Amino acid sequence: MSSYLELKNINKSFETEKEKKIVLADINLKIRENEFLTILGPSGCGKSTLLKIIAGFSKTDGGKLLKKGKAIKEAGMDRLMLFQDFEQLFPWQKVINNVEFAVKQAAKNKKLKLSSVQIKERALKYLKQVKLRDYQNYYPHQLSGGMKQRVALARTLAAEAEIMLMDEPFGSVDSQTRQELQQLLVQLWQEENRTIIFVTHDIREAVFLSQRIVVMKNEPGQIINIVENKLPYLRKRSSRNFNHLFEELQSQLHS
Numbered sequence: 001m002s003s004y005l006e007l008k009n010i011n012k013s014f015e016t017e018k019e020k021k022i023v024l025a026d027i028n029l030k031i032r033e034n035e036f037l038t039i040l041g042p043s044g045c046g047k048s049t050l051l052k053i054i055a056g057f058s059k060t061d062g063g064k065l066l067k068k069g070k071a072i073k074e075a076g077m078d079r080l081m082l083f084q085d086f087e088q089l090f091p092w093q094k095v096i097n098n099v100e101f102a103v104k105q106a107a108k109n110k111k112l113k114l115s116s117v118q119i120k121e122r123a124l125k126y127l128k129q130v131k132l133r134d135y136q137n138y139y140p141h142q143l144s145g146g147m148k149q150r151v152a153l154a155r156t157l158a159a160e161a162e163i164m165l166m167d168e169p170f171g172s173v174d175s176q177t178r179q180e181l182q183q184l185l186v187q188l189w190q191e192e193n194r195t196i197i198f199v200t201h202d203i204r205e206a207v208f209l210s211q212r213i214v215v216m217k218n219e220p221g222q223i224i225n226i227v228e229n230k231l232p233y234l235r236k237r238s239s240r241n242f243n244h245l246f247e248e249l250q251s252q253l254h255s
């Protein structure tokens with residue numbers, strides 16, 4: 001398997017006044033370019049910690065993170081995180097300016113000179129993709145939670161992050177909006193060449209979204225299985241195969 005991103009023997013512990021707690025133990029994982037990978041596991045198994053290590057926000061106790069064979073030790077614009085929190089946009093900027101900010105960052109990174117018209121055009125392209133073009137002049141506080149997550153999604157796309165690290169981004173929205181956002185994300189992933197690493201504890205979300213599902217267990221956080229999900233997109237939540245995979249994953253998580 002060609003490996004784009006590789007986690008090699010990653011270990012992580014946190015020290016508190018009382019004890020040293022091993023959170024991640026010997027994590028080994030190869031991630032393919034442009035794949036949609038989900039990390040599924042119970043609360044506290046270290047999913048967010050693992051994502052932060054990939055983002056370069058959190059140091060490991062040992063092990064390596066490699067991208068195309070080269071060690072990466074710091075955060076970079078190639079790996080951006082999207083969180084559950086609705087308040088990840090700049091509240092003082094309109095929707096369009098939030099996205100333009102990311103377009104400018106991406107251009108700066110590539111040493112590309114863009115005119116203000118070009119910057120706006122690019123930002124609008126991403127807002128159109130998340131179906132929020134008509135809300136370009138709204139401020140974040142004038143949007144619903146699901147809309148804010150769509151702007152955050154547009155901003156990550158506009159930043160041209162090759163790797164999108166998503167930490168339960170739809171965890172705070174109602175179930176109908178959540179399903180709509182899941183469908184939108186699959187569509188965006190199919191349109192854009194991005195690698196997505198998505199953290200969730202929701203089995204159905206993992207089955208709906210991803211090509212591979214990394215199943216983790218608790219105390220210490222370890223990978224217990226990696227499941228290939230070959231169900232054709234767009235997945236039907238009511239289908240027999242969908243529910244079969246759901247049950248298989250459920251039994252793995254509870255074993």
Ligand SMILES: Nc1ncnc2c1ncn2[C@@H]1O[C@H](COP(=O)(O)OP(=O)(O)OP(=O)(O)O)[C@@H](O)[C@H]1O
Nearest residue numbers: 014015023041042043044045046047048049050201
């Ligand atoms: N900064 C920290 N200091 C001490 N312990 C921490 C810190 N960050 C995380 N932990 C501990 O690491 C463990 C894993 O936390 P993490 O947030 O990665 O789990 P998770 O699988 O993402 O959980 P959830 O699904 O509930 O968000 C937990 O026991 C948590 O208390």
